[in-house]
Amino acid sequence: MSLKDILTPFTAWGNIVKEPITIKDPINNRPGAPRYRGFHKNDITKCIGCGSCEEICPNNAIDLLPVEGIETKDGDSGLRPRIDYGRCCWCGLCVDVCTTGSLTLSNEYKWIEEGNADAYRFTPGVDKKPWDKNELGWNKPVPNYEFYALDRVEMQELEPNKRDNSFIEIVQGFSKEQAQLEADRCVECGICVAACPAHMGIPAYIKAIRDDDLEHGLNILYDTNPLPEICGRICTHKCESVCSLGHRGEPLSIRWLKRYIADQNPSEEYKKILETENIEKNGKKVAIIGAGPSGLSAAYYLALLGYEVKIFELYPEAGGMMRYGIPEYRLPYDQIDKDIDYILSLGVEIQYNTRVGGDVSLDELKEKYDAVFAGTGLHLGRSTRIPGSDHKNVYQSIELLSKITKGEEINLTEKIVVIGGGNVAMDITRSLARLQKQKFGKVQIITTSLETEDILPADVEEVVEAREENAVINPGWGPKSVEIIDGKIKGLNVVRCLSVFDEEHRFSPKFDEDDKKFFEGDMIVESIGQGMDISYIAEDIKSSIEFGPRGRIVVDKYFQSSAKWLFVGGDIIQGPDVIHGIANGHKAALGIDKYLHH
Amino acid sequence: MKKNSKLIWTPDRSKFPEQNSDGSLDVDLASQKYVKVWQGPNHPGVTGNMSLELTICGDEIVQAKTHVGYLHRGFEKLIERRKFIQGFTTCIRMCVAEPDTNEYNFSRCVEELSGIEVPEMANWLRALALEMARLQMLLRIVPGQGNTTGLGLGVQWGVYLRDLILDRFEELTGGRVYHMYITPGGVRGLLPDGFKQRMEDALKKIDEFIVDITKLMYNNAVFKKRTVGVGYLDPAWIDKFGVVGPNARAAGFKRDVRKDYPYLIYDKLDYEPFTATDSDIYTRSLVRREDLRTTVELIRQIMAKMPKTGNIRAQTPNVLHWKIPKGETYVRCESSRGEYGYYMVTDGSEFPRRVNLRGPSYVHAVSLLEKLLVGANIADVSSMMVSLGTCPPEIER
Ligand code: SF4
Ligand code: SF4
Ligand code: SF4
Numbered sequence: 001m002s003l004k005d006i007l008t009p010f011t012a013w014g015n016i017v018k019e020p021i022t023i024k025d026p027i028n029n030r031p032g033a034p035r036y037r038g039f040h041k042n043d044i045t046k047c048i049g050c051g052s053c054e055e056i057c058p059n060n061a062i063d064l065l066p067v068e069g070i071e072t073k074d075g076d077s078g079l080r081p082r083i084d085y086g087r088c089c090w091c092g093l094c095v096d097v098c099t100t101g102s103l104t105l106s107n108e109y110k111w112i113e114e115g116n117a118d119a120y121r122f123t124p125g126v127d128k129k130p131w132d133k134n135e136l137g138w139n140k141p142v143p144n145y146e147f148y149a150l151d152r153v154e155m156q157e158l159e160p161n162k163r164d165n166s167f168i169e170i171v172q173g174f175s176k177e178q179a180q181l182e183a184d185r186c187v188e189c190g191i192c193v194a195a196c197p198a199h200m201g202i203p204a205y206i207k208a209i210r211d212d213d214l215e216h217g218l219n220i221l222y223d224t225n226p227l228p229e230i231c232g233r234i235c236t237h238k239c240e241s242v243c244s245l246g247h248r249g250e251p252l253s254i255r256w257l258k259r260y261i262a263d264q265n266p267s268e269e270y271k272k273i274l275e276t277e278n279i280e281k282n283g284k285k286v287a288i289i290g291a292g293p294s295g296l297s298a299a300y301y302l303a304l305l306g307y308e309v310k311i312f313e314l315y316p317e318a319g320g321m322m323r324y325g326i327p328e329y330r331l332p333y334d335q336i337d338k339d340i341d342y343i344l345s346l347g348v349e350i351q352y353n354t355r356v357g358g359d360v361s362l363d364e365l366k367e368k369y370d371a372v373f374a375g376t377g378l379h380l381g382r383s384t385r386i387p388g389s390d391h392k393n394v395y396q397s398i399e400l401l402s403k404i405t406k407g408e409e410i411n412l413t414e415k416i417v418v419i420g421g422g423n424v425a426m427d428i429t430r431s432l433a434r435l436q437k438q439k440f441g442k443v444q445i446i447t448t449s450l451e452t453e454d455i456l457p458a459d460v461e462e463v464v465e466a467r468e469e470n471a472v473i474n475p476g477w478g479p480k481s482v483e484i485i486d487g488k489i490k491g492l493n494v495v496r497c498l499s500v501f502d503e504e505h506r507f508s509p510k511f512d513e514d515d516k517k518f519f520e521g522d523m524i525v526e527s528i529g530q531g532m533d534i535s536y537i538a539e540d541i542k543s544s545i546e547f548g549p550r551g552r553i554v555v556d557k558y559f560q561s562s563a564k565w566l567f568v569g570g571d572i573i574q575g576p577d578v579i580h581g582i583a584n585g586h587k588a589a590l591g592i593d594k595y596l597h598h
Numbered sequence: 599m600k601k602n603s604k605l606i607w608t609p610d611r612s613k614f615p616e617q618n619s620d621g622s623l624d625v626d627l628a629s630q631k632y633v634k635v636w637q638g639p640n641h642p643g644v645t646g647n648m649s650l651e652l653t654i655c656g657d658e659i660v661q662a663k664t665h666v667g668y669l670h671r672g673f674e675k676l677i678e679r680r681k682f683i684q685g686f687t688t689c690i691r692m693c694v695a696e697p698d699t700n701e702y703n704f705s706r707c708v709e710e711l712s713g714i715e716v717p718e719m720a721n722w723l724r725a726l727a728l729e730m731a732r733l734q735m736l737l738r739i740v741p742g743q744g745n746t747t748g749l750g751l752g753v754q755w756g757v758y759l760r761d762l763i764l765d766r767f768e769e770l771t772g773g774r775v776y777h778m779y780i781t782p783g784g785v786r787g788l789l790p791d792g793f794k795q796r797m798e799d800a801l802k803k804i805d806e807f808i809v810d811i812t813k814l815m816y817n818n819a820v821f822k823k824r825t826v827g828v829g830y831l832d833p834a835w836i837d838k839f840g841v842v843g844p845n846a847r848a849a850g851f852k853r854d855v856r857k858d859y860p861y862l863i864y865d866k867l868d869y870e871p872f873t874a875t876d877s878d879i880y881t882r883s884l885v886r887r888e889d890l891r892t893t894v895e896l897i898r899q900i901m902a903k904m905p906k907t908g909n910i911r912a913q914t915p916n917v918l919h920w921k922i923p924k925g926e927t928y929v930r931c932e933s934s935r936g937e938y939g940y941y942m943v944t945d946g947s948e949f950p951r952r953v954n955l956r957g958p959s960y961v962h963a964v965s966l967l968e969k970l971l972v973g974a975n976i977a978d979v980s981s982m983m984v985s986l987g988t989c990p991p992e993i994e995r
Contacts, residue, residue, distance in 0.1 A: 012751055035772040
């Protein structure tokens, strides 16, 4: 200790001549940092009510609640997060996890609101707050900061040169690692469940994949869908188009995951896994017309309930459009058989090659059975009815596809024009391209449609793959006439299509007649939709049934027609697609059970 | 208590009862020779509540017992009910004063147990956040030592400077006190524009502060009188009790996790931990002042050497159902008070089975303090607690 030690501390007196550094009102005079985690904001038009924020909140500060003015619809639960500032710790995890990026925090420090004691619990974006317009604050950090993978696990597919001349299956299916990685991406929001016509337990079976409990997964599939191998391949996957992850990344490959579960369970085990070894019969009988998706689905659920079920099928094999409409490279026959054989193993009977309304009448079925379900589908091809479309070398896609399935000879030519922009048009294009490749060694097929590329109804991957297989897809043209010289088709005259629908979204195509084009071809295939044939319903029965617009049979929510014993479902009611058929069949089975037991 | 040869003041032990061979003491309160007093529960110059049951004889302590229980919030248990992504919002509260070390340890446990490699950029930013955390803590505790002897001015300076660091935290992390910046998988943001300059401005002020506080406190006759030779920590006790950090370095032990078990990017930084040997309150405080200097220097190095940009987060499993296989790990880092460790056990589920904090304060402020206080003057209790780096929230979580 020295004199120095006594004197030096006094140098601190030097501060007396310095400017004070204290800020008088630090809170009011100083804005928060641009990244400061202040108060919640939510762009409620962007938010889909997925509930991921609620799920991640470590303090249970978030509840999802219905909000006035926001409707529940496909892809939107209609709920919005309400935050409780009695619990929130401003961690911002809710912002970081938000699937749509709608949720953010403003950079306000303070919030004083008088009068309303409950104001601390509010729904951002709905309950107006002073900071709603504040652009600064906490946003999800820079790219590559993700709480779940945004990209899909890539699916192995056959290379174009390995598939373009054969009908072997293109999509190879997931391995266990791939399936689990893909399943890991799901945020379990259930948005997809509402959009799926069959309301399949999607997050639950995806979880079963993560848990590697595929038997449980199979049970969940069969709760709502008895054709999982089929749907796992060709479902129109409405679920994927609404998947929450699709807002900022790629939607989950829900369809391939379903296929993975079905693929991994051997058919011999199904009865044991699904506990259907001993079903008690209830002594009642139901007839089903058509072994398509809706008929098979109804048959399955009726069989589970103990009904004796018999299906009357026009074709020599079961499956309907799934077998006779969808090409094998998308849906191999053995996979169709796997699903159907299991349904048959429950005692469901099928009488093949039988036309109801011909070999057996609907009246007979009505007499012999307690109830009838008709799922006869859309098997009549529609024609463009343009000049020349009655030529014998103008075909309907649907008749060609079924010929290909049956292995019948097709009068194949070297240059083909297909009219249509839907998935069926792609199916026939790609099937014919394969046959051309086999027969002529090269592909010359042009597919044209009214719809332009951006609004093509066909799945994007179908179009991409068709092009990879050397088909030319040239959309945005309206067919005018088939050019015929000396009785031989030379090609198709088309004009530019300007728009397909009018303001009310009714079909009303507009053309630019001056913008003409000619597609060369010696065979034309029309693929512009299918119609139904319900001529099997005799006049006397028809009179007891109520019909709606465009000849559709009116049914209730159980698909019961106004003739109480007759239930109708599938493409002739809803769709057209497999999954609506399955959903209808299931619902109808429950309806039949209700009808026969009450 | 063992004596330091340089001691300039010693309590008169002649009035004290002799300890029994097992270290216990027969205190007969009825003799009226002894009085029991409680220090606390309050903030005895440290962050958070604890209390000491002191038996005094005159104004000298013959026996001290630490009492905790005023601050137990059950955070370790709460974390067992939190998903791995949620835990970091809870663990920070285990040490209010320096939350980042908790975030870091927690995250690193999760990453080690699930085999996740954190991107390089995130590691630099983590090191920056950890040094900033040490810095703001040292800015409190360095002048805080003077405060316990009645020198309040330094604390005013420290609080102001700490606020500048909190400003930097705010712009980097979005939070001032609880930063919630280091998450399992990475960090939550790159440096904002102009950050380095603003940080450098703050560091310059801290450089000046070091000069000023040296004049005010370290070269201060009163401070010296109150701290030199007081609270002597016998080097023989360092390993016996598991003393770490500045307390060990002040007793001549070069203990620094950043050097001994380099983590993050610390092997790319150039510095030497400061050590001294006198092992009294003054020396421990001196070591902390040098720690402050080192940390300022390390922040400058980090900002100069870190990459400009890069990924700040590894792709983890989906955080909403992140499961971690059965396992256990212990990780540590150098907090302002020394080795700060986390032990985590996982059982294959979506939740940690056990999270246990091994903080330096338990050793320093519970077992060691009880020993050091025997023979001390009652006026020096606060001074001793601060000099050991006591942080009660980390003792009882
Ligand atoms: S995570 Fe985002 S989109 Fe989902 S409910 Fe919350 S705010 Fe809405
Ligand atoms: S900021 Fe954190 S605590 Fe607050 S609502 Fe969001 S997730 Fe919950
Ligand atoms: S699949 Fe998509 S929509 Fe469905 S629960 Fe998972 S994240 Fe949600």
